Amino acid sequence: MRQAGRFLPEYRDVRKDLSFLDLVHSPEVCLEVALQPLRRFPLDATIVFSDILTILDAIGAGLRFQKGDGPTLAEPVRTPGDASRLDWTDLGSKLGYTYEAVRLLRAGAPDHALFGFAGSPWTLFCYLVEGEGSSDFARTRTFARRYPDVTAHLLESLADAVSGHLIEQLRAGADAVQVFDTWGGILGETAWRHLSLPSLRRVQASVAKAVPGARTLLFVRAGHLTAAALEAGYSGISLHDTASLVDARRLAGRTVATQGNIDNTVLLAGPDAIRAEAARVGRELHAGERGGIGHIVNLGHGILPSTPPEAVAMLCEAVAQIPVIL
Numbered sequence: 534m535r536q537a538g539r540f541l542p543e544y545r546d547v548r549k550d551l552s553f554l555d556l557v558h559s560p561e562v563c564l565e566v567a568l569q570p571l572r573r574f575p576l577d578a579t580i581v582f583s584d585i586l587t588i589l590d591a592i593g594a595g596l597r598f599q600k601g602d603g604p605t606l607a608e609p610v611r612t613p614g615d616a617s618r619l620d621w622t623d624l625g626s627k628l629g630y631t632y633e634a635v636r637l638l639r640a641g642a643p644d645h646a647l648f649g650f651a652g653s654p655w656t657l658f659c660y661l662v663e664g665e666g667s668s669d670f671a672r673t674r675t676f677a678r679r680y681p682d683v684t685a686h687l688l689e690s691l692a693d694a695v696s697g698h699l700i701e702q703l704r705a706g707a708d709a710v711q712v713f714d715t716w717g718g719i720l721g722e723t724a725w726r727h728l729s730l731p732s733l734r735r736v737q738a739s740v741a742k743a744v745p746g747a748r749t750l751l752f753v754r755a756g757h758l759t760a761a762a763l764e765a766g767y768s769g770i771s772l773h774d775t776a777s778l779v780d781a782r783r784l785a786g787r788t789v790a791t792q793g794n795i796d797n798t799v800l801l802a803g804p805d806a807i808r809a810e811a812a813r814v815g816r817e818l819h820a821g822e823r824g825g826i827g828h829i830v831n832l833g834h835g836i837l838p839s840t841p842p843e844a845v846a847m848l849c850e851a852v853a854q855i856p857v858i859l
């Protein structure tokens with residue numbers, strides 16, 4: 534969850550001379566910022582440095598990151614006519630810088646598990662229509678209600694772009710790929726089943742077909758969607774801190790892994806809060822009857838930029854105390 538992000542002074546140093554997108558487009562620098570947290574903390578895994586929105590740039594929606602304002606798109610899809618301007622060709626070569634970054638990271642961190650990722654079709658659709666971040670994506674939800682056929686078609690095209698992107702990252706050496714359905718949580722369960730689930734299933738089916746046995750994780754930033762998210766058929770489910778770890782593991786059964794769920798604000802709250810949260814995860818992993826299937830310790834959402842690096846070291850130490858009974 535954005536482990537290489539803005540909380541590390543050495544990352545901010547790299548960013549002094551380079552815009553975020555220039556960084557993402559430079560595989561060697563992506564390698565450097567992905568390695569930075571591995572030098573500091575005893576982590577088991579690394580994630581390729583990129584962003585979920587690069588796909589929107591590649592289809593011609595014109596991505597920009599402005600200081601303090603978050604991402605904006607120069608060419609959002611506000612009407613059905615706008616959708617016809619998008620260019621779905623050659624995405625593999627347009628996004629090739631990320632596959633190169635995966636290859637470099639595979640070689641540079643041979644002993645770490647390596648994650649690739651992409652945004653979910655619905656989450657990409659949210660940015661594509663809204664043209665920027667939003668708390669409720671009202672314009673996007675209105676578009677989806679007003680133009681259901683164009684929406685379904687765009688979600689399918691996005692699903693094909695997302696699966697192609699994940700397949701290339703797996704082929705370049707990623708051990709697992711995570712799909713971020715960050716904005717699935719703005720939908721109620723019925724709407725989510727209609728607007729996000731079908732394209733998530735389409736992604737899972739294409740990836741599993743192209744890379745048999747591929748490990749896939751699905752992150753939904755919402756506790757109320759855990760049961761529905763399990764229907765997408767991914768090999769693991771990544772939990773926001775509003776989800777119940779106990780319920781998720783019960784629902785996931787013995788074949789689906791779990792990940793995440795740690796409240797990212799404990800890292801700002803001092804040693805006692807950190808130890809208490811690690812102990813909570815330990816307790817909840819051992820509740821129930823499940824055993825035999827993994828849990829990836831992680832935050833429930835991206836690390837906050839104001840996190841002191843020492844707090845991450847403390848969390849790693851506290852997590853190492855959790856007895857493992859697999």
Ligand code: CP3
Binds near residue numbers: 535580584599715754
């Ligand atoms: O190395 C890593 O930690 C992995 C990198 C990673 C980034 N973005 C890098 C990044 C990952 C996994 C993402 C995913 C991502 N990007 C998501 C899904 C995860 C989530 O947060 O729910 C979303 C919604 C985005 C879109 C995005 N990118 C936003 C909203 C922002 C914040 C913009 C702002 O100014 O607040 C970004 C920028 C971004 N992506 C940064 C990083 C390290 C910060 C860039 C910087 O200022 O240097």
